[in-house]
Amino acid sequence: MGGGAAAPSALEKARELGARIAREGWVLLNGGRNAGIMAASARGAREAGGLVIGILPDDHAKQASPHVTIPILTGMGSARNWINVLSCHVVVACPGGPGTISEIALALKAGRRVILMDMDTRGIFERYEAAGMLERADTPDGVIAAIKAGGGAGRKS
Amino acid sequence: MGGGAAAPSALEKARELGARIAREGWVLLNGGRNAGIMAASARGAREAGGLVIGILPDDHAKQASPHVTIPILTGMGSARNWINVLSCHVVVACPGGPGTISEIALALKAGRRVILMDMDTRGIFERYEAAGMLERADTPDGVIAAIKAGGGAGRKS
Amino acid sequence: MGGGAAAPSALEKARELGARIAREGWVLLNGGRNAGIMAASARGAREAGGLVIGILPDDHAKQASPHVTIPILTGMGSARNWINVLSCHVVVACPGGPGTISEIALALKAGRRVILMDMDTRGIFERYEAAGMLERADTPDGVIAAIKAGGGAGRKS
Amino acid sequence: MGGGAAAPSALEKARELGARIAREGWVLLNGGRNAGIMAASARGAREAGGLVIGILPDDHAKQASPHVTIPILTGMGSARNWINVLSCHVVVACPGGPGTISEIALALKAGRRVILMDMDTRGIFERYEAAGMLERADTPDGVIAAIKAGGGAGRKS
Numbered sequence: 001m002g003g004g005a006a007a008p009s010a011l012e013k014a015r016e017l018g019a020r021i022a023r024e025g026w027v028l029l030n031g032g033r034n035a036g037i038m039a040a041s042a043r044g045a046r047e048a049g050g051l052v053i054g055i056l057p058d059d060h061a062k063q064a065s066p067h068v069t070i071p072i073l074t075g076m077g078s079a080r081n082w083i084n085v086l087s088c089h090v091v092v093a094c095p096g097g098p099g100t101i102s103e104i105a106l107a108l109k110a111g112r113r114v115i116l117m118d119m120d121t122r123g124i125f126e127r128y129e130a131a132g133m134l135e136r137a138d139t140p141d142g143v144i145a146a147i148k149a150g151g152g153a154g155r156k157s
Numbered sequence: 158m159g160g161g162a163a164a165p166s167a168l169e170k171a172r173e174l175g176a177r178i179a180r181e182g183w184v185l186l187n188g189g190r191n192a193g194i195m196a197a198s199a200r201g202a203r204e205a206g207g208l209v210i211g212i213l214p215d216d217h218a219k220q221a222s223p224h225v226t227i228p229i230l231t232g233m234g235s236a237r238n239w240i241n242v243l244s245c246h247v248v249v250a251c252p253g254g255p256g257t258i259s260e261i262a263l264a265l266k267a268g269r270r271v272i273l274m275d276m277d278t279r280g281i282f283e284r285y286e287a288a289g290m291l292e293r294a295d296t297p298d299g300v301i302a303a304i305k306a307g308g309g310a311g312r313k314s
Numbered sequence: 315m316g317g318g319a320a321a322p323s324a325l326e327k328a329r330e331l332g333a334r335i336a337r338e339g340w341v342l343l344n345g346g347r348n349a350g351i352m353a354a355s356a357r358g359a360r361e362a363g364g365l366v367i368g369i370l371p372d373d374h375a376k377q378a379s380p381h382v383t384i385p386i387l388t389g390m391g392s393a394r395n396w397i398n399v400l401s402c403h404v405v406v407a408c409p410g411g412p413g414t415i416s417e418i419a420l421a422l423k424a425g426r427r428v429i430l431m432d433m434d435t436r437g438i439f440e441r442y443e444a445a446g447m448l449e450r451a452d453t454p455d456g457v458i459a460a461i462k463a464g465g466g467a468g469r470k471s
Numbered sequence: 472m473g474g475g476a477a478a479p480s481a482l483e484k485a486r487e488l489g490a491r492i493a494r495e496g497w498v499l500l501n502g503g504r505n506a507g508i509m510a511a512s513a514r515g516a517r518e519a520g521g522l523v524i525g526i527l528p529d530d531h532a533k534q535a536s537p538h539v540t541i542p543i544l545t546g547m548g549s550a551r552n553w554i555n556v557l558s559c560h561v562v563v564a565c566p567g568g569p570g571t572i573s574e575i576a577l578a579l580k581a582g583r584r585v586i587l588m589d590m591d592t593r594g595i596f597e598r599y600e601a602a603g604m605l606e607r608a609d610t611p612d613g614v615i616a617a618i619k620a621g622g623g624a625g626r627k628s
Contacts, residue, residue, distance in 0.1 A: 027227060053210075053227060059243050059267070059391055070184060070210060072229060073243035075391040077373055078577055082550035083240075086216050086230040098576040101595065105573035106549055110216070122593035124572060216548055232548040234530055235420055239393035255419035258438065262416035263392055279436035281415060341541060367524075367541060373557050373581070384498060384524060386543060387557035397554075400530050400544035424530070 001030065001084065001103045002037025002094030002119070010037065010095045010118060015044035017092065017117065017140040022050025024144060026153045029088055031080075032056040032072070034065040037094045042067035055084050078102065085110050089153045092143055093119045108133055115146050158187065158241065158260045159194025159251030159276070167194065167252045167275060172201035174249065174274065174297040179207025181301060183310045186245055188237070189213040189229070191222040194251045199224035212241050235259065242267050246310045249300055250276045265290055272303050315344065315398065315417045316351025316408030316433070324351065324409045324432060329358035331406065331431065331454040336364025338458060340467045343402055345394070346370040346386070348379040351408045356381035369398050392416065399424050403467045406457055407433045422447055429460050472501065472555065472574040473508025473565030473590070481508065481566045481589060486515035488563065488588065488611040493521025495615060497624045500559055502551075503527040503543070505536040508565045513538035526555050549573065556581050560624045563614055564590045579604055586617050 002014060018041035021028045028045040030038045032054020042052045046067040054068035059075030074080040078099060085091055085107040091114045093104050104121065107114050108128045116136045128134040135150075137143040147153050159171060175198035178185045185202040187195045189211020199209045203224040211225035216232030231237040235256060242248055242264040248271045250261050261278065264271050265285045273293045285291040292307075294300040304310050316328060332355035335342045342359040344352045346368020356366045360381040368382035373389030388394040392413060399405055399421035405428045407418050418435065421428050422442045430450045442448040449464075451457040461467050473485060489512035492499050499516040501509045503525020513523045517538040525539035530546030545551040549570060556562055556578035562585045564575050575592060578585050579599045587607045599605040606621075608614040618624050 051208075051227075053229070055229070070208075070227070071244070072210070072212070072240065074240050074393075075243050076240075076393060076550070077389040077553060078580055079388075079390060079547070079550040079553035081553075081573075081577075082548060083229065083231050083233075086232050087228070098580040098596065098599075102552075102573045102576035102580065105569035105576065106552075109549055109569040109573065122595045124593045124595050125569065128569075231550075233393070233550060234396060234546040235423055236390070236393040236396035236545075236547060238396075238416075238420075239391060255423040255439065255442075259395075259416045259419035259423065262412035262419065263395075266392055266412040266416065279438045281436045281438050282412065285412075365522075365541075367543070369543070384522075384541070385558070386524070386526070386554065388554050389557050390554075397543065397545050397547075400546050401542070 001091060001096065001100050002041075003096030003100055004033060004035040004038070006036045006040075006095050011040040013117065013140060014040040014094050017041055017094075017143055018044025018046075018050070018052075019048040020140045020144050021045055021153075022048035024153070027051050027053060029053040029055065029084065031084060031099075032064050032068050034063055037096060039065040039067065041094075053087075055080050055087070082106055082110075085112055088112060090115060090147050090150065092117055095119050104134075113150055115143050117143050158248060158253065158257050159198075160253030160257055161190060161192040161195070163193045163197075163252050168197040170274065170297060171197040171251050174198055174251075174300055175201025175203075175207070175209075176205040177297045177301050178202055178310075179205035181310070184208050184210060186210040186212065186241065188241060188256075189221050189225050191220055194253060196222040196224065198251075210244075212237050212244070239263055239267075242269055245269060247272060247304050247307065249274055249304075252276050261291075270307055272300050274300050315405060315410065315414050316355075317410030317414055318347060318349040318352070320350045320354075320409050325354040327431065327454060328354040328408050331355055331408075331457055332358025332360075332364070332366075333362040334454045334458050335359055335467075336362035338467070341365045341367060343367040343369065343398065345398060345413075346378050346382050348377055351410060353379040353381065355408075367401075369394050369401070396420055396424075399426055402426060404429060404461050404464065406431055406461075409433050418448075427464055429457050431457055472562060472567065472571050473512075474567030474571055475504060475506040475509070477507045477511075477566050482511040484588065484611060485511040485565050488512055488565075488614055489515025489517075489521070489523075490519040491611045491615050492516055492624075493519035495624070498522050498524060500524040500526065500555065502555060502570075503535050503539050505534055508567060510536040510538065512565075524558075526551050526558070553577055553581075556583055559583060561586060561618050561621065563588055566590050575605075584621055586614050588614055 022045040064071040091107040179202040221228040248264040336359040378385040405421040493516040535542040562578040
């Protein structure tokens, strides 16, 4: 998860993370739009031969990233953030705005593990950090290692 | 789409339809539960090497068919029927109860083509039949032919 | 519940039904749009001093009927039909198209009583008619009598 | 909006805020459950003669506060947080956990004004504070004054 707009360095790391997820044989699920972190991670995963599920807020696929393998059209706007986090084994949060913060919060509420990669939550979720539900990793490699240390990311694609 | 409970002959046709969809290289999307038409079509598609997306009403995967490749957990009950129909290029309705009827109705409202395989809608949607939005096919072969005649079922898996 | 477009006689009966519901002290809940049966029933209820909840498909109130007291903005399109039926004690279906049929179907799935006023469902739900879940009434008076015979419509406004 | 569990002082302030909202003739909309800030604010509003809309995550009303006038059953879990914020003119956030944080975030994403009463967001939304979308108030009186200064809270009940 991450912003529809992001700095070039964040996009590059998201792309690399997508590629690393694909190489593990895991499915990448994100918000599906052709913008920012979503588009970059989808591109990385697809270029590495992976499967990308995009849970779109729209009722059409016009704004889907071309790198999304399967666009799921919810027509529900940001209510789809709940589906995003429920459907993931692990949520990785990249830099983003209120949409991304809502996804971190909803993921913790749903009992999903969250890994922050360069996303600063200012300690607002410190209770979850103390409980080991919220972790940090600085690099795509670090994210993959953290996912594996926590038991993996579920079914292979 | 189709009922969580169905006659053996309907289940067998659903399984065969799933297999035929997979052999075309299309993605099967259904309601994902381990019951009735959903489970039978998922099984057919997976046994034929296909990809199955299950849009579950639940917030957990305990009731997902083991033949669903990617369970999408909506936690929204039957509100997820709207996602089912929006996300499909063509909706095939097998025998079912009010859930299936709601999906046919929502699909027509969303402008999706609907093909009925042994599902009797008593002419309630006759305006859509006249407009060519609602068709009938007696067999999995007939369904596949109708989908192709109408322009196919979108992206290959 | 009923169509966004309807014949003048259906609109007049919907307006009268809204007024009758309000005079019973019941809350009218409908789809909230400024069109067809929704607008007519809302107008009737408000002119009789009632409370009208409109569950809108939109994420804004621009298309809400001015007679809706409380617009609930779902931003979920027709997924909101599930909320409509869950939130009602009794669903009254007036003439309408696939949206209305989806609501009847979802209501029966949710275990809600449904009363049809001039809405012909062609016997597609006959199992529910036999079980007493689906009834018919020809007039607003008949609808009110059926609701009362079945135990009323819940909390007073 | 606020937590399902909260300190006695926060509950007392929420109750008072509910009463103040009702006395202004505004409608109180919250998450509807019989717990924490939701229950306290609903109680305050109802005891002051106000109207309370509860947007419940459940598909039944068993866990609704008895002080909710109109329970809206969404059956959508935390996806209903999106409806909560869309349907409000102004969102007041009381102390709470990730559910409340998700509502603040979604409200800002939807362009709704947010007023924090004793809820510390650690500056995570500072861009919105700078833009005047996110404000703070220490007391129910302060909240009401801030709402009025910003143009009020929409339709009277």
